[in-house]
Amino acid sequence: MAGNIIELHTEVPAELEANVFGQFDEHLKLIERTLNVTVISRDGILKILGNEQNAASAKKLIEELTVLAKRGNTITKQNVNYALSLAMEQRNEVLTEIDKDFICNTIQGRPIKPKTLGQKDYVEQIRKKMIVFGVGPAGTGKTYLAMAMAVTAFRNEEVSRIILTRPAIEAGEKLGFLPGDLQSKVDPYLRPLYDALYQIMGADSFAKNMERGLIEVAPLAYMRGRTLDNAFIILDEAQNTTPAQMKMFLTRIGFGSKVIITGDASQKDLPRDTTSGLDVAMKVLKKIDDIGFCQLTSKDVVRHPLVQQIVQAYDAYEKKQKPERPARRRNGVNER
Numbered sequence: 017m018a019g020n021i022i023e024l025h026t027e028v029p030a031e032l033e034a035n036v037f038g039q040f041d042e043h044l045k046l047i048e049r050t051l052n053v054t055v056i057s058r059d060g061i062l063k064i065l066g067n068e069q070n071a072a073s074a075k076k077l078i079e080e081l082t083v084l085a086k087r088g089n090t091i092t093k094q095n096v097n098y099a100l101s102l103a104m105e106q107r108n109e110v111l112t113e114i115d116k117d118f119i120c121n122t123i124q125g126r127p128i129k130p131k132t133l134g135q136k137d138y139v140e141q142i143r144k145k146m147i148v149f150g151v152g153p154a155g156t157g158k159t160y161l162a163m164a165m166a167v168t169a170f171r172n173e174e175v176s177r178i179i180l181t182r183p184a185i186e187a188g189e190k191l192g193f194l195p196g197d198l199q200s201k202v203d204p205y206l207r208p209l210y211d212a213l214y215q216i217m218g219a220d221s222f223a224k225n226m227e228r229g230l231i232e233v234a235p236l237a238y239m240r241g242r243t244l245d246n247a248f249i250i251l252d253e254a255q256n257t258t259p260a261q262m263k264m265f266l267t268r269i270g271f272g273s274k275v276i277i278t279g280d281a282s283q284k285d286l287p288r289d290t291t292s293g294l295d296v297a298m299k300v301l302k303k304i305d306d307i308g309f310c311q312l313t314s315k316d317v318v319r320h321p322l323v324q325q326i327v328q329a330y331d332a333y334e335k336k337q338k339p340e341r342p343a344r345r346r347n348g349v350n351e352r
Contacts, residue, residue, distance in 0.1 A: 024064045024075045032085040033060070036078065043081070043096045047074055050100045073103045083112050088127075094318055098132055101315065119164045120171070123218035128164045134316035135161060141308035147266070147275045149254075149298060152312025153327040158278040159252050163212040165276070166248040170230070175248040175274065177230045180209045182252040183261065184235040206233050209252060236261055245270035254279035254294040256286055262293030282334065 028036050037044050037057070044055050053066030053074045062078060064071045077099050081091050089095075095111065102110050114136050119128045130136040135157050141148045142165045150158040166178045210233065213222050225231040236257065251257075251265055254277045269275055279294045286292060301307050314327040 020067065021065055022068050022071050024071045026062050026064070026075050026079055026082075027060055028057075028062060028078065028082050029086075030060050032082060033057070035085045035091050036081050038091065038093070038096070042093065043091065046093070046096055047077060047100065051077075051103070073106075076109070077103050080109060080111050084115055087115060089115065095131070098315070119161070120168045120216065122215050123221075128161070128216070130161065131157070131318045132316040134310070134312045135318070138310040138312065139165065141310050142274070142276060145308035146273070146306045147269070147277070147301075148308040148310060149294075150276060150278045150310050150312065151281060151294070151298070152310075152316060153280055153282060153314055153331075155317040155323040155327070156312035157316070157318055158280075158312060159208065159250070160212050162250050162276040162278060163209070164216055166250060167213075167216050169248050169274065175272065176246045177232065177248075178225075179244060179247050179249045180206070180213075180231075180233045180252065181236050181239060181249070181265075182206065182209065183254075183256045184237070206235070209233055209250075236265060239265055239268050242268055243270045244268050244273055246272035247274075249273060249275045251275070251277045252279075254297075255281050255284045255292050257293035258286070259291055259293045259296040262297045266297070282330070 038046075044057075047053070048055055051066065051070045051074045053064055053070050055074065055078075056063040056065070064074050064078075066074065080099060081096065084095065085091055099111050110133065114130055114133065117130050117136055117139060119130075119139065121127055130139050134152070138148070138150050138158070139161055142162065150162060152158055163180075166175075166180075169175045170178050210222075213231070213233075217225075222231065226233075236251065247270075249269070254262070256279075257265070266275075277294070277297070279292075281292065281295065284292055298309060302309065314331065317323050317327055
């Protein structure tokens with residue numbers, strides 16, 4: 017360890033140690049490796065050895081994780097990784113601030129909260145703006161957080177119904193003719209929306225509200241010709257809309273409605289050379305005050321830590337694959 021070694025102390029209650037330290041102390045080992053410190057635990061007291069800046073960062077980070085654990089959170093490797101990335105930027109106590117932003121509980125009683133700064137900004141924009149575009153890679157919570165906000169608004173009677181829609185486009189596969197009636201044909205495309213609603217509302221509550229027409233899950237094509245008043249509307253997988261579909265959808269919005277449009281520009285399933293309606297809308301609407309734009313990144317991925325690594329690896333690969341600009345020719349000679 018470079019610089020003068022100092023020793024700092026902090027306390028973790030015995031009942032929280034397993035949660036804060038992680039299985040086989042994996043969280044402590046990750047903190048030690050990343051911040052180049054040594055952490056020794058004895059009788060609930062942690063001794064932290066390292067240079068002044070790193071030891072102080074490790075102490076604040078462990079204390080922050082302890083506060084999260086006291087509030088009933090299960091500390092994950094993703095929490096620790098994100099806290100470490102903030103510590104490296106000298107941004108301490110951010111996680112505990114983010115954790116205060118409660119949205120609602122799942123049917124199992126698990127609290128739904130933003131877990132990153134990007135997610136917190138996304139949730140705040142949904143609260144303030146009439147239309148919000150949430151754009152980012154897989155696992156950033158775009159659809160799930162929007163769904164939680166929709167259910168909360170519905171329960172608080174801020175809206176009278178929830179409408180969930182997405183374009184019915186196959187993800188790189190030709191599924192051919194699907195058996196069954198119209199509903200069973202479109203259900204495979206809408207399954208991710210059902211899954212999120214089951215988790216937040218419970219299957220019984222979801223089914224009852226569907227029967228009463230208070231929750232509607234439908235392909236985007238069904239939106240044509242309608243005006244949607246006093247509804248919370250989520251358009252998922254918006255990168256697979258055409259510009260005409262996106263314009264049609266945005267002009268359906270009525271009074272008292274809130275609209276969330278989610279998408280991942282890197283996962284388009286449109287035919288080659290077809291322009292994405294999401295890309296066009298973000299350029300056309302960027303100067304309208306009551307429309308919010310939230311760009312989530314790989315830092316906001318809250319699925320398994322491996323998903324974050326996969327997203328980053330694909331980002332790096334795709335940057336390398338971008339074709340070089342063709343060389344100009346002058347007098348029959350290539351110029352670089």
